[in-house]
Structures are given as C-alpha cells and as structure tokens.
Amino acid sequence: MINIKACISEGEHKTQEFKAQYSKTMLKTVSAFANYHDGRILVGISDQGNVIGIKNVSEERLKIENAINDGVRPKPFYEVEVTNLEGVKVIVYTIYKGDRTPYTYNQKAYERMDTSSVEVDRERYDELVLLGRNSNYEELEYMGELEFKILGDALKSSLEISSVDINILKSLGLYRNKSYNNAASWIADKGQDESIGLHLICYKDQSMTEIIDRKSISKTSILKHFNESMNFYDRYIRQKDLIKGERRITYEEVPRVAFREAVINAIVHRDYRKKAFSRIEFFPDRIEILSVGGLPVGTTEEEYLRGRFSNLRNPIVADLFFRLGYIEKMGTGIRRIKQSYRDSEIKPVFHVMKNSIHITLPIMEGFVDVRSETDNGSRQEDIRLSHEEERIINFFAAEGIMTRMDIENRMHVGKTKAVELLNELIEKGYIKKTGKGRRVKYERIEKE
16 A cells, blocks of 8 residues: 555655645646656645645546556556545545557657656657657668678677677577668768767866867777776776785776776767767866766666666667677676775766756876976976876886887877877976987886
8 A cells, every 4th residue: 555645755756746735737747657657646645745635536446447458559567556645535646657668648649857847859759659669769670781890800709709790690689580780880880971970089177178189989889988997097097006014006087997898888878869979078087978868768867877777778789788798797887987996985976958968077086196206306396297197107017118109109199199108207207317319218217
C-alpha cells in the first residue's frame, strides 16, 4: 500500500502530480508516464499539497478511467488505489511505463519536464516509435559502402582478430539482412555525417580567449573519437609520482579512469540523430565533457546519476566498446567516475539537460604550483609549469637525457614547438643543453 502522507510530503516532481479533481490535462501526464517512466497521480490533492478529498469517489473514478481508456492510445497499464486521509478519500493512479510507445493523447505524445507534461519534439517522437517497434535508430539500414580499417586495428589489438569480414560484422551487430546499419556507419572509417563530430580544446586560462590546442574530428570512426580524446588527455594532464614505502604511486590531475569513462559515456550514449559536435574542453582547474542528447527513453536522472541505465540508446555500440575492452563492465561508468574521486574533497559535477549531458571533472587536490629556484639559491614561488612542460619533465625523470626528436615523438609536436618547449624549460632551470649541432642533447637538472 502506498504511503500517501510520504507522497504528499515530497510535493510534485517529475514522477508525481497532484490534481484537486479530474481535468483533461491529466491525460497528458498519463501519456508522459506511459512513454518514459512509472509515475503517480494523486487526485484529491491541491497543487500546493493540501488534502481536499473526493466526495463521490465512484463517479470520479468512472470519469477518469473512461477518459484514460478512450483518450490515450494505445491503452496504458495503470492501477488505482483509494485511501482515507484526514477524514476524506484520495484516489491514487499509478501509471506504468509501457512498451508500445508512443502513448498519445489527441495524437500527441508527452514527456515530463520537472512538474509539467509537455509535447515531445519530432526526434523524441520518432525515438518512441522505434522503441515501440523494439528497435533503435542505430539499427536502421545504412545505404552505402563502408570500410573498417580502424575497427580492424582495434580488434587485432584487443581480440587478436586478424581481419574484418562480413561474418565478424554480423557477430558485432553491424551487418544484418544483407545491409549495414547506422551503427556500422558510426564505426566505419568514413561514412558519418560531417556535422556529427567532436571538438577537443585546451584553454590557457579561464577566460577562454587563448587556446593552447584545438582539434575537430568528424566524418570518421567514433573509435577515433575515443583514441584522439585519450591522446589529448595524455598530452595535457599532468602526473605526479609519490613514493610510499617501497611503492611508487602515480597521481593524475584528473583520474584517467574518470576521464575515460566520461568520454565513453559521451560517445556510446550520445544521440546520433542530432547533427551537432560533442565537446571536451580542458581548463586549468577542470575538464568539461558535453555530450549531445539527453537521457535515453526510459532512463531517469536518478538512475543515470546512480550509474544504472535502464535503457541503452545505442546497445550495438555499447556492446562493441565492451568487447574491445574500453568498457570494463556495463552500466558502471558513472559509479567509476565517482569512485575515482572518493578521497577528494572536490567532486565531479553532472548536469542532465533535455538535449545534452554535461560532466565536469575537477583537478584533484595536491597539484599545487611547481616551484623553481633562482641562481642565488633563494626560492622563487609560484612558477608553474604548463601541462606540456610538466609532461616533458616526467619524460626526463624516466629517461634522464633526451633529444629534440625524442620530445617531438613523445609530445606529437613539430620541430618548432619542441624547441620552444625545451627553451622554456632551460630558462626556468629544469633542464640544460649539452653538445652542438647534431649532437645536441638535453639533460634534467636535479633539484636539491
């Protein structure tokens, strides 16, 4: 039995609505609950949560149930409970999410936005139609020829599969009924709509006026989106090694596992019907990941934040990333992000919006400004190395002596950029230059 007092104390929210008595707007809410998630409608309660009660319960029930049965198509599944409260009677309707979507009222489908029931847009309606047919957008037929070299390299590395043929594509769910599907076009080397892509940006400061690096990726495999994102992370996120006992432990500004899981979520769960670029932005104090598309149908914000996807938008893509080892365990991404910050006072921030999901990964505590020394031995405070300089220092810590070509290869930069970075580190007193001409090498200066 429903605890009616506890329900009223919650007030109206996404899965609960109050009605003093029946009105036609109630059918919009029935449609919304049946389309997206279970919900309750309490009849006999004012919008402010005051108990009014229903005088003639049988008449009110008949009116409401006839309206639902005749007005909402197809007929949704619901249960009714009448309860006594403060000397009056209240009717509680529990509407269950159905699998025959879209559930419409006056030929329109609805969804909940906070405490209101609003008509869905065309894309959301189409998604409901596909789900009602037990299908997804990624399963729709793709017309055209596709190549899978990037996928082949990934399969060879992860699963030791030497080549990609039709049988492999069938087993991965990318080729069915003698044709590729949309998921195949997203995985293929080329074939994506050029308006679907990813922006990677590293800013020098919070003003966003000066960009250190920027890369835009489109019309290529989403596997490359993932790989390029991780390369960007390796280039601009600093690490620090601490010795604890006999162990050397590496700490990262932003936990690598948190970044990887956030990127995978942005790729695997994004809405590929929307022609827009996702964004990953690096700031001095945080990384922000913006994924295109809100939550999949049937997944509430609470389920998302608890790391429980009740309905995957792109199950074929998710399964492929799982097989490749990019996903360690289905449905644990959000929980792993939170777990990686368990010892940090500052935590990740998640914003779920109608058309996008935004994750902020803050820089971990302990990454204080790097300090240098002046020539006379006194300490000079607040000289901070850039992300790139800190990475190079880590390379020197491991190698001791390096060449300019070593830096170019490790940092994936050209000659001019490598020389610029090395000269900056020489000026700050972290490395020194030895030799001449082709014999030039760089050596780390050990600090006392």
